[in-house]
Amino acid sequence: MQQHWKVTDHIVVAVSTGIDSMVLLHQLLHDVASTYRQLTCLHVHHGLRAASDEEAAFIERYCEQHEIPFYMKRLDLSEVVAEGRSIQNDAREMRYEWFDRMMQELNADCLLTAHHEDDQVETIFYRLFTGKSTRNALGMTPVDVRRGYRVLRPLLNTPKQVIQAYQQQHDVPYFEDVSNASNAYVRNDIRNRILPQINENAQLQSAQLLKLKAWHDEAFMLMAREVDHFIERFVTTNAHSITVSRNAFNGLTYHVKMLTLDTLLRQFDDTVTISERTYADWFQKLASSVAQTQLLHTNQWHADIVYDKLVIMAPMQKSIDTYTVQVTEAGTYRFGHYTVQITDMSALPESELRIRARQSGDRITQYNGHHKKVSRLMIDAKVPAYLRTEMPVIETAYGDILAVGTLYIQQDYQDVIKIQFMGDDIHEK
Numbered sequence: 321m322q323q324h325w326k327v328t329d330h331i332v333v334a335v336s337t338g339i340d341s342m343v344l345l346h347q348l349l350h351d352v353a354s355t356y357r358q359l360t361c362l363h364v365h366h367g368l369r370a371a372s373d374e375e376a377a378f379i380e381r382y383c384e385q386h387e388i389p390f391y392m393k394r395l396d397l398s399e400v401v402a403e404g405r406s407i408q409n410d411a412r413e414m415r416y417e418w419f420d421r422m423m424q425e426l427n428a429d430c431l432l433t434a435h436h437e438d439d440q441v442e443t444i445f446y447r448l449f450t451g452k453s454t455r456n457a458l459g460m461t462p463v464d465v466r467r468g469y470r471v472l473r474p475l476l477n478t479p480k481q482v483i484q485a486y487q488q489q490h491d492v493p494y495f496e497d498v499s500n501a502s503n504a505y506v507r508n509d510i511r512n513r514i515l516p517q518i519n520e521n522a523q524l525q526s527a528q529l530l531k532l533k534a535w536h537d538e539a540f541m542l543m544a545r546e547v548d549h550f551i552e553r554f555v556t557t558n559a560h561s562i563t564v565s566r567n568a569f570n571g572l573t574y575h576v577k578m579l580t581l582d583t584l585l586r587q588f589d590d591t592v593t594i595s596e597r598t599y600a601d602w603f604q605k606l607a608s609s610v611a612q613t614q615l616l617h618t619n620q621w622h623a624d625i626v627y628d629k630l631v632i633m634a635p636m637q638k639s640i641d642t643y644t645v646q647v648t649e650a651g652t653y654r655f656g657h658y659t660v661q662i663t664d665m666s667a668l669p670e671s672e673l674r675i676r677a678r679q680s681g682d683r684i685t686q687y688n689g690h691h692k693k694v695s696r697l698m699i700d701a702k703v704p705a706y707l708r709t710e711m712p713v714i715e716t717a718y719g720d721i722l723a724v725g726t727l728y729i730q731q732d733y734q735d736v737i738k739i740q741f742m743g744d745d746i747h748e749k
Contacts (some may be wrong), residue, residue: 321347323355324463329429330358332470334419337375342494343483344475348432349386350490354635360426364415365394366651368499375495382493393418410504415620416466437530438480441700442510444529450506450729451596458536460586484540492586525728546572547580561633562587564667570607581702584632588621603680606630611707627702645675647714655667657712658725661738668733678713684721684728701727712739 325331328687333348335341348359361383365376376392377631383390395414397407444459463470475483487494503509515526554568555728562584574582578599585592594616602615605625613631615623623632645653645660648671653660655675682694698708703725711725714737723737724728 321352321464322477323352323358323474324470324472325430327355327357329356330360330426331356331432331434332360332423332426332428334362334364334415334434335379336434336497337379337495338482338497339487339492339494340432340436340475340483342492343486344432344434345382346490346492347485347486349388355588358391360391360428362431363390363403364411364418364423365392366397366407366411367394368397369497371495371498378493378495389421397609400490408507416548420467423467428469430470430472432472432474434475436475436478436480436483440476440533441515441526441529442507445510445515445526445532446507448529453536454575454596455582457540458533510602527660543576543579546576547583550576550580550584558588561631564630564632566606566625566628566630570603571683574603575577585621585623588632588634589618615710622706623707624704626704631704643676647673655712657707657742658710658712659740659742660712660714660723661740662736663738667736668716668722669719669720672717673722674715674717675712676715677709678711678724681720682713682724684724685730687731697724697727703727714739 331342333345335345345361346354361379363376363379365372368502377688380390380392382388386649393409393415397411397414422428423431440459446458447458460473460476462473462476486492498507499514500508503512516682518526519526538564550568550572554565556563564584569577578596581594581599581602582592585594598616602623605613605615610625611627613625617623617635619635621632622631622635625631645655646718647653647660647662648665650662650665653662653675656677660675662668662673678694678698680695683691684694686692694713695708698711703711711727712723713721713725714723715721721730722733723739726739729737
């Protein structure tokens with residue numbers, strides 16, 4: 321048994337009453353009882369089998385006999401079953417939501433599960449053949465950190481047959497989940513049918529997948545280091561946005577690109593669910609000649625190509641529609657994500673100004689007396705498309721444009737008009 325806890329730790333064990341978790345509980349009680357401070361048992365009642373009530377009553381009695389604090393959670397999976405969906409993912413999410421709450425309430429340090437070496441082989445096989453092997457660890461790890469506590473798998477390097485031998489030697493009571501025999505679930509099909517058939521061939525060994533995991537872990541670690549190095553050199557991050565050098569990103573290999581984006585997006589979203597196909601579309605656009613385009617906008621983040629950058633940012637709160645601000649006296653005015661400061665109205669050509677959004681046909685007068693479209697001014701300055709409607713245009717009552725955001729102020733009025741962008745000034749970086 322791998323022990324990753326301290327003698328001062330409060331450890332919590334998740335017990336299903338199957339052979340694996342009951343053997344783990346027995347070992348904690350009788351073999352390593354001096355290695356922790358407190359032991360608590362959690363049991364999840366899924367309510368899907370007739371035997372569930374009997375199992376729950378059994379583990380409650382067992383814990384009472386051994387003076388182990390015991391807590392049980394009944395899950396309501398009726399809606400999932402009624403909709404004909406697979407219950408495995410939903411049940412796992414519900415279990416861990418409850419585990420999170422209980423670990424906090426108990427002020428516990430470690431949650432122990434009874435995953436063993438055979439479970440590890442099944443997990444590797446499952447991730448390989450479901451396409452989940454290139455952006456994550458190939459299998460389970462002995463230790464995970466989760467929301468203020470550690471998840472430990474002390475039996476992860478222990479084969480199932482060793483667990484079975486321990487159960488027989490110590491006569492550990494347990495319940496056999498009859499649903500484990502059904503191959504309707506993918507995991508069961510891998511365990512009951514596919515892996516045994518592989519092992520029946522004298523030239524094949526499913527345990528070789530463990531060697532593949534070790535190789536994969538090392539390769540994944542090297543790629544993660546490359547990602548960290550890339551981010552350090554070519555990524556600029558602040559509270560609201562991430563900017564990535566487009567040219568440098570295009571020089572990465574395919575899988576390092578995916579791992580880089582997964583790493584960056586996790587700064588805005590705990591769970592990154594972008595498909596590999598979507599990423600491939602992004603890579604194609606980033607490598608093309610397109611100057612600006614929207615890649616994907618979610619409630620948590622926006623990803624856009626902005627000239628020579630890939631920009632990932634929190635959604636900007638819409639604060640501008642089609643309103644106009646009338647200015648008749650000196651002061652500071654807010655327009656969208658900009659502040660406009662007028663220090664001296666008497667120095668301006670008129671006693672009243674307007675602050676508004678850009679309109680079609682707007683032109684400025686350049687220092688050489690020539691005119692230039694405001695739209696071209698923004699393009700030349702590489703202003704992101706999503707910021708162009710936010711940029712204030714200051715004009716006189718007769719339509720003479722005195723200033724355009726942070727890009728232009730008529731030379732005669734640069735001392736009395738000050739404009740500042742209050743958000744992430746991406747186009748000036």
